[in-house]
Amino acid sequence: MVRNPERRAALVDAAIEVLAREGARGLTFRAVDGEAGVPKGTASNYFANRDDLLGQVTGQIHQRIAPDPDEVAEVMAAPPSRALVVELMEWINRRVAENRTGYLAMLELRLEATRRPELHVELNRVFRATLDENVRFHLENGLPGDRAAVLLMYLAMTGLMLEQLTLPGVVPVEETDGLISALVDRAIGPQGGASREVSP
Template identity: 80%
Template sequence: MVRNPERRTALVDAAIEVLARDGARGLTFRAVDAEAAVPKGTASNYFANRDALLAQVTGQIHQRIAPDPDEVAEVMKAPHGRELVTELMGWINRRVTANRTGYLAMLELRLEATRRPELRAELTATMRGVLAEDLRFHEEGGLPGDRTAVMLMYLAMTGLMLEQLTLPGVVPEGETDGLIAALVDRVLPADDR
C-alpha cells in the first residue's frame, strides 16, 4: 500500500467532493482520480476497494466540518443562558451553509449506509460519538437544558439542515434565525436562563 499521507488526504477530499456532487453511485476510483487531478489508478493504489474509501471519507468529513476549537472557546465566553444556546444553534446553521459540500457528502453517506451494513455500523458509531460529544459539551459547558432538550434540538436542527441542503426553498432563508430562536425558547424551560 502506498504511504503518502498528503496524497491520501487529497484523494479523500476529492472523494468528498465527488460524493456531494454525484452521489454514492458516482463515487468511483476513476471519478476520484479525475477530481484530485492525479493519474488514473492512483485511488486504487491507496484504497483496496470502495468500502475502504468510504471508511476514510467518513472520518475526513467530520474533520472538515468540525468547528475550530478557538472559535468555540470565543463563543463560549458569553453568559451560558438560552441566548447562547440560540447563538450556538445559529452558528451550526451558518456552518452548514458555509460547508455545503461536506454536509451534502454526509447525507450521501447516510443514504449509502442504508444499503451497506458495514458502512452503517461505522457511520452509526461515528454519529453516536458525535452526539455523545455534543451532549458532553452542553453539560460540561453549563448550558441550560437536559439531555432530552439537547436531543430535541439535535433532531430539529438535523431536519432544518436536511431541508436547507436538499430543498433550500422550503424554509425561506429569512425565517431560519427566528425558527431557531423559537426552537430554543420552546425546548428550554423559561427558568433556564
C-alpha cells in the same frame, strides 16, 4: 509500497467533492482521480475497494466540518444562557451553509449506509460518539436545558439541515433565525430553565 499520507488525504477530500456532486453511484476511483488531478489508477493504489474509500471518507468528513477549537472557545467565553444556546444553534446553521459540500456528502453517506451494513455500523458509531460529545459539552458548560433538550435540538437542527441542503425553498432562509429561537424556547423554555426530562 510506501504511500504518501498527504496524497491519501487529498484523495479523500476529492472523494468528498465527488460524493456531494455525483452521489454514491458516481463515486468511482476514476472520478476521484479526476477530481484530485492525479494519474488514473492512483486511488486504487491507496484504497482496497469502494468500502475502504467510503470508510476513509467517513473518518475525514467530520474533521472537515468540525468547528475550529479557537472559534468555539471565543463563543463559549460568554456566560451560559438561553441567548448563548440560540447563538450556538444559529452558528451550526451558518456552518451548514458555509460547508455545503461537506454536509451534502454526509447526507449521501447516510443514504449509502442503508445499503451497506459495514458502513451503517461505522456511521452509527461516529454519529453516536458525536451526539454524546454534544450532550457532554452542553451539560459540562452549564448551558440551560437537560439531555432531552439537547436531543430535541439535535433532531430539529438535523431536519433543518436536510431542508436547507435539499429543498431550500420550503423554509425560507429569512425565517430560520426566528425558528431557531422558537426551537430553543420550546426545548429549554423562554427563560432558559431546565427542560423536563423525557423518558427514552
